Amino acid sequence: MRWQTGVCAAALGLAVFGVGTAQAIENQTWRFGLEEIEGSVQYEYAARFGELMNERTDGAVTVQLFPYGQLGGLTDIYDAVQSGAIQLAFGSGFLGGTVPESQLFSLNFILTDDEWTNTQILNSEEFRKNEDFVDAFRNRDLHPLAVVPEGWQVWGLQQPVRTPEDFSGIAIRTMDNRLLRETYQAYGADPTTMEYGEIYSGLQLGQIEGNIQPVFAHEEMSFYEVQDYLVFANQAQFIATFMGNRDWYDGLSDELKEIVDGVVVDLVEYIHDVQVQLNTERLDVITSNSDIQLVELTAEEREAFRELSLPVRDTFVEMVGERGERLLNLLLELVEEHED
């Protein structure tokens, strides 16, 4: 409990709420919905967030985690945080139906080739606290707190793909957003949407032939067991937004808001290191436990996909309008500044 009362006031038995004093933070539990299972990047983030919140509020705040599956499907998690049934959640590829502007993170080839640089750009005050970005969430009863890249998106396939021609007709599962479907159509593939928890059986039954995940997810969801190739094109990172319910966030005291902000800033480097480590270790697990083939595209091969991805930026602007266009331009400017 955080009490700071003046000696005189304490002697008089009076509570003082003035300059230099703070009220105790009430004991409270925050429910945090995850799109991923225990052991994932989101889980590690949420667990550390909970530990730091608990420490920095002297035990007043407890964070309760709900890994993927406990609250239903992915969109059930977003509904729960929008309605205030839970206070916190991660949202990524399926969030496009709720926050269309969040599909910005689904665009391919818009960030740099360096993961740490991208993490810093996305969590800069300039981006994370940009009015358009914040409003895109707040207009949907949400409040964005941090942007969390979780590693390169890697294609799990039954055959090697090095060129858009190789992708021709491949039934690839994407997360549920139009930007991703348009991107994979542009690459020549045949995209289809499916819930995260249904991918394994979809692959096993041949309903889909490929899916796109960071390495850690290919491993922990066992997708690699039913795929023959992992193709590294470094076309995009998997990016999730850590968000709270808007009214809940607005109701926090300034002191708590400051503590939350301090924790998310401290977690930027922490979670970057964790995701790099998890993705590296899990690739070792995959290659030790299977004879899956790894394919890495050359710069020239990547360029063919990059060119095909460019018109999808116009689709993004068409879909989300001026606010989306300003956000896309902001991101491109920040990337350019880092590349200079």
Ligand code: 6CS
């Ligand atoms: O592909 C998906 O649906 C899920 N993949 C990851 C790595 N996290 C959450 C997301 O919904």
